[in-house]
Every structure is written in C-alpha cells, then in structure tokens.
Amino acid sequence: MKICVIGSGYVGLVAGTCFAESGNTVICVDVNQEKIEGLKEGILPIYEPGLKELVLRNSSEGRLFFSTDLASAVKESLICFIAVGTPPGEDGSADLQHVIAVAREIGRNMDGFKIIVDKSTVPVGTAEKVRRATQEELDRRGVSHEFDVVSNPEFLKEGAAIDDFMKPDRVVIGADNVRTAEIMKELYSPFMRKTNRLIVMDVKSAEMTKYAANAMLATRISFMNQIANLCERMGADVAAVREGIGSDSRIGYDFLFPGVGYGGSCFPKDVKALIKTADECNYDFVLLNAVEEVNERQKKVLVDKMVAHFSPGGGAGSLAGKTIAVWGLSFKPRTDDMREAPSIVIIESLLELGATVRAHDPEAVKEAKKIFGDRITYTSTNQYEILNGADALAIITEWNEYRNPDFERIGASLSAPVIFDGRNLYNPRRMRDIGFTYHSIGRNGSS
Ligand code: NAD
CATH class of the missing domain: 3.40.50.720 (NAD(P)-binding Rossmann-like Domain)
Incomplete structure (x- = not known):
C-alpha cells in the first residue's frame, strides 16, 4: 500500500x-x-x-x-x-x-x-x-x-x-x-x-480507548505510590505487598512499581486532557483529579527524604553546600525523552534548596541541557565520575547500568555512603549490610 x-x-x-x-x-x-x-x-x-x-x-x-x-x-x-x-x-x-x-x-x-x-x-x-x-x-x-x-x-x-x-x-x-x-x-x-x-x-470509542488505557495505567501508578507511602509510615514493605496483590490474576504485577511519579509525553498530558474532556461534559472525574495530584506530590518524595536526612529542620537553603549526584534524567530508561520527566521537578527542587547537582544519563544529556542549561553538570559516559566527593547519590531513572553497580566504588567515591533510590533498585537489607544509608520508596528492608 x-x-x-x-x-x-x-x-x-x-x-x-x-x-x-x-x-x-x-x-x-x-x-x-x-x-x-x-x-x-x-x-x-x-x-x-x-x-x-x-x-x-x-x-x-x-x-x-x-x-x-x-x-x-x-x-x-x-x-x-x-x-x-x-x-x-x-x-x-x-x-x-x-x-x-x-x-x-x-x-x-x-x-x-x-x-x-x-x-x-x-x-x-x-x-x-x-x-x-x-x-x-x-x-x-x-x-x-x-x-x-x-x-x-x-x-x-x-x-x-x-x-x-x-x-x-x-x-x-x-x-x-x-x-x-x-x-x-x-x-x-x-x-x-x-x-x-x-x-x-466505532470512531468515538476508539478515541476514548486510548485515554482510558493511559488513565488506567496512571491510576495504578498513583495508587501504588500511595500504598508505598502508607507502607513507610506503617512499617510494611511495598515490595512484599506488590507480590501479594500482583499474584491475584484480577490485578496482575504490571504497573505496580512505586517510584518518583509518572512522567513522559503521554500519561501527564492524557490524564489532564481526559479531566478536561470530563469538565466539558460537566462531569467531575474525581478519581483522575486525585491521580494527578498524587503524582505531583510523589515527585517531591525523594527530595523530602534528602531534606529529612541532611537538614531535618528543612526550609530555604536546607541543602546548601550539598552536592547530589543524580543517576538518570530521562522519564524512563531506553529513551532520551525528557518531556515531563520527574527528574525536572526533583532537580529544580534540589537547586532551589541550594544543592549542587551533577547528573549522569546514557542518552538524555542533550535533551536535559535544553532544560537545565549550565545550572547542573552532566556526563553520559562514566556514571561513577560524578560521585567523587558528592554527599549522596540519587537514582531517578532505572537504566540497566544502575541495577548492579560497583557498590564498593560508590561507597569509596561519595563523601559518605548515602543513596536515595527513587526506583527501588537495590535490596535494603543488603545495602545496610554493606554499610550504606539507603533510602528507597515504601520499603522496610524485610523483603
Ligand atoms: P513528537 O513531538 O515526537 O513528533 C511530532 C512531530 O510532528 C514533530 O516532528 C513535528 O515537527 C511534527 N509536526 C508538527 N506539526 C506538523 C505539521 N503540520 N506537518 C507535519 N509535521 C508536523 O510527538 P510523538 O511523541 O511522536 O507523539 C505524536 C502523537 O502520538 C501525540 O498525540 C502523542 O500523544 C501520541 N502518542 C505518543 C506516544 C509516545 O510514546 N511518544 C505513544 C502513543 C501515542
């Protein structure tokens, strides 16, 4: 054809x-x-x-x-x-x-x-x-x-x-x-x-199917992020909870990973557009409004953990003098797409709180430069170089090369062995055993 x-x-x-x-x-x-x-x-x-x-x-x-x-x-x-x-x-x-x-x-x-x-x-x-x-x-x-x-x-x-x-x-x-x-x-x-x-x-149902699919996936993510936040407060472990609920064939395991919120060129805009479509029909899509609000809050969770660690009082300038090494900028791995990436909100917040940011991403550096300019430093090659003398490592995107890194090298490079993991890549118990202060999302380290 x-x-x-x-x-x-x-x-x-x-x-x-x-x-x-x-x-x-x-x-x-x-x-x-x-x-x-x-x-x-x-x-x-x-x-x-x-x-x-x-x-x-x-x-x-x-x-x-x-x-x-x-x-x-x-x-x-x-x-x-x-x-x-x-x-x-x-x-x-x-x-x-x-x-x-x-x-x-x-x-x-x-x-x-x-x-x-x-x-x-x-x-x-x-x-x-x-x-x-x-x-x-x-x-x-x-x-x-x-x-x-x-x-x-x-x-x-x-x-x-x-x-x-x-x-x-x-x-x-x-x-x-x-x-x-x-x-x-x-x-x-x-x-x-x-x-x-x-x-x-029919045509209208096809148009709606796309929005319904993305809104459903975004809903699962926001739901699981709230379950994770509650797990943290209750001393439960979201990884175990995911196993427990995912095994139910009506629920399944996909799209139940907590993290730093969804981003990208589709979920944020499609959720917003569906809310707007509902508004235009005088229909209050209560659920999707909440999905969006939860997502906005979730993008701040990792920064809140950093403030709580370094400067429990919080407030302006609470990360002044701190250098944070960031692994991952794109909104998800295997793409250079930075549209609505959670890294944008996280890095902007870190800069606002006075931190210095150095970032590694294998593919998204060119796109990220359009957003942060020279306010942060970048590398797309050696992920360990940016750790030298930094006060903590923050993981924002789960690129494969971050999954099984050289922890000895990380520990030796950072000024103190502290990791804020927004993607739950490592086992909390193991991290504790090898001497790291390890913050992740919704886990108590039992699993
Ligand atoms: P994109 O921004 O990467 O590409 C859009 C392209 O259209 C650009 O290259 C732009 O120059 C071109 N363009 C704009 N106006 C034009 C015109 N008048 N004539 C010719 N070209 C023009 O966008 P994308 O990510 O490919 O998304 C496209 C659509 O597909 C969006 O509606 C998006 O929601 C949807 N979608 C995207 C994804 C995804 O993962 N990116 C997945 C499913 C659906």
Missing part, C-alpha cells in the same frame, strides 16, 4: 518505518526541515533501540522516504496518517492545532479517495473535527473527493517501540465504514500473524 505518515516524531517515525518494513511504500513527512534532512542522511532525531537499523534498511531498499512536501505525499498515498504532537493547551485540553492544520493541508491537496487516520492521541470528537476541516478545504477548492476518517490510537512504549509496533498486544481501529475498516485490517495483517488482536469499533 502507499502510505504517508505526517509527523515524524517518536510515533510517526516508528509507525512509518514499521509499515515500510512490512512491504508498504511509506513517505514520512515533517515540517521540521532539519529533521527530514537528517533522516535522509540516516541521522535519527530520537534515540529508540533498533529504529536506526530499520530506517537505514528500508530507505536503502526504496520503501521508506522522507519529505517536507506534504502535498505530493498526500497525492501519492491512499492512507494518510496524522501523527503530529497534541501537547496540552493552557487549560489542560489537548491542543489540536497541528492535527487540524494537517487535516486542512490534506483537504487542500487530495486528488482522489483517501483514508485519513488519526494516530495522534486525540479527544473524543476529533475525527469529526478532522472531517470538517478537510471538507471545508475541499469545498473551498470547489472539488469533491470521497474520504474517510479513522481513529487508530497508538499504544507503543518509548524504549520498546519497535517491538510494540511489530508485535502489538492489540490494534484498535475506529472506523464507521466497513470498506475502510477492511483496508486497515489488511494494512495491519502482517503484525497480526501470531495473535489476531485487531479490534474494530
């Missing part, structure tokens, strides 16, 4: 590349000329494991193209995916300006039947807005072409995006037209060879 994917970010680039990998001819379009020029040269704008190899192979085999020319891409394609960003607007609602701008561009340029697919995460009712915007442009041109608007939300996870796309748990297709649903099924059939988990539904 001939496809164009408009918006070549985390989602568009992965989707376009994977569609090319399954034999389709794909044009990835973006307004960002630098990004497109780079991609033509094989330079990827993002870090995503396995993506570069696929981009290079499919480009050289003549199935994957990059362009800023949306008009030609639309003319050459049967299916036009919209995969542009939908950042939160000032009031928390999803900002649809890029989606609608693309819909208009498609209307201005289409020359025959097209399937327009909303791949971006967009609120219920957006497909209708896309339809209207496209139709208005056709009317303006005085031409008549048939088109369908499909909702096909994306569930990939950054860091495992290729696998998620090639072997999805499910693909959701919201289509109000049987013929179009069949074409979409055909497009996704190569990814359904193991299990056929293609779920076809």
